[in-house]
Amino acid sequence: QRLKADLRAAVDDNDITVVYQPMFTPDGRGLACCEALARWHHPEKGAIAPNIFIQIAEEMGIVSAITHQVLRKACIDCGNWPETIGVSVNLSVHDLRHGDLAGTVERILQETGLSAKRLHLEVTESSLIEELSAARAMLDRLRQLGITISIDDFGTGFSSLSYLDTLPVDVVKIDRSFVRDIGENARRLKLLRGIVSLARGLDIGIVIEGVETREQLALIKKHNCADLIQGYVFSMPISPHAVAALAEQAE
Numbered sequence: 014q015r016l017k018a019d020l021r022a023a024v025d026d027n028d029i030t031v032v033y034q035p036m037f038t039p040d041g042r043g044l045a046c047c048e049a050l051a052r053w054h055h056p057e058k059g060a061i062a063p064n065i066f067i068q069i070a071e072e073m074g075i076v077s078a079i080t081h082q083v084l085r086k087a088c089i090d091c092g093n094w095p096e097t098i099g100v101s102v103n104l105s106v107h108d109l110r111h112g113d114l115a116g117t118v119e120r121i122l123q124e125t126g127l128s129a130k131r132l133h134l135e136v137t138e139s140s141l142i143e144e145l146s147a148a149r150a151m152l153d154r155l156r157q158l159g160i161t162i163s164i165d166d167f168g169t170g171f172s173s174l175s176y177l178d179t180l181p182v183d184v185v186k187i188d189r190s191f192v193r194d195i196g197e198n199a200r201r202l203k204l205l206r207g208i209v210s211l212a213r214g215l216d217i218g219i220v221i222e223g224v225e226t227r228e229q230l231a232l233i234k235k236h237n238c239a240d241l242i243q244g245y246v247f248s249m250p251i252s253p254h255a256v257a258a259l260a261e262q263a264e
């Protein structure tokens with residue numbers, strides 16, 4: 014109960030902060046985009062894990078206020094990076110169900126001056142499947158603005174691969190569970206390659222998440238499994254200033 018009151022206060026005070034995890038081309042040279050990850054530093058308890066406070070916010074019905082706060086901060090921070098770098102913001106299932114997200118996004122882009130082409134929005138596979146009929150029109154509208162829509166945690170939501178071509182998405186972010194064992198288990202690598210070739214056939218971009226080791230990276234490169242890589246092998250989530258520094262160094 015106390016935590017709920019504290020979270021409400023933090024959201025009201027604009028205290029949710031954002032860190033960024035870069036996505037690189039597989040050669041590690043091109044920094045293409047950064048995923049915005051919400052952080053809450055509790056005055057006494059310290060850092061609270063995002064999956065915990067996001068779930069509390071969902072229960073309290075205030076998660077969209079967090080989405081809007083993260084969106085605004087992400088658009089401002091991205092505006093300070095080189096133009097080739099985009100930013101990717103996570104949506105909650107509530108954002109698909111309630112409110113006028115497309116209108117809010119449009120307003121935030123206007124106010125911050127960020128080009129829609131630089132903004133990506135991530136919806137988890139499970140929330141997309143759950144809310145597809147409600148979300149389709151809104152996602153289509155966002156895509157018409159020039160925003161990129163990604164399916165997050167792809168492969169964990171039990172959607173049928175056969176209808177990937179009907180979803181309003183541009184990119185799949187393949188869940189880290191598909192990468193974990195590719196070095197040890199030949200069947201896991203085959204499964205990953207199968208998903209990748211399917212997405213490629215549909216002109217859908219591919220991000221592989223949770224790449225931790227050089228060995229995993231080498232296999233992904235060898236089999237040309239990804240357009241972009243996000244994972245500890247390249248970078249942890251970092252501050253907006255660190256992204257700018259990294260971009261400079263990469264140039």
Ligand code: G
Pocket residue numbers: 049050051052062063064067079080083103104105250
């Ligand atoms: O870095 P990590 O521990 O940040 O993130 C844990 C989980 O919390 C991930 O599944 C991530 O997608 C989710 N998450 C992080 N930031 C946000 C956010 O701003 N909104 C939503 N809905 N989820 C987020």
Ligand code: G
Pocket residue numbers: 034050103165166189222223224225243244245246250
């Ligand atoms: O669910 P989502 O894809 O939004 O998750 C982002 C989460 O994944 C964050 O908690 C981030 O810190 C975490 N993460 C990022 N890279 C790695 C990695 O290489 N390995 C693991 N285990 N987690 C990662």
Ligand code: MN
Pocket residue numbers: 048103135165
């Ligand atoms: Mn994500």
Ligand code: NA
Pocket residue numbers: 165166167186188189222
């Ligand atoms: Na994910």
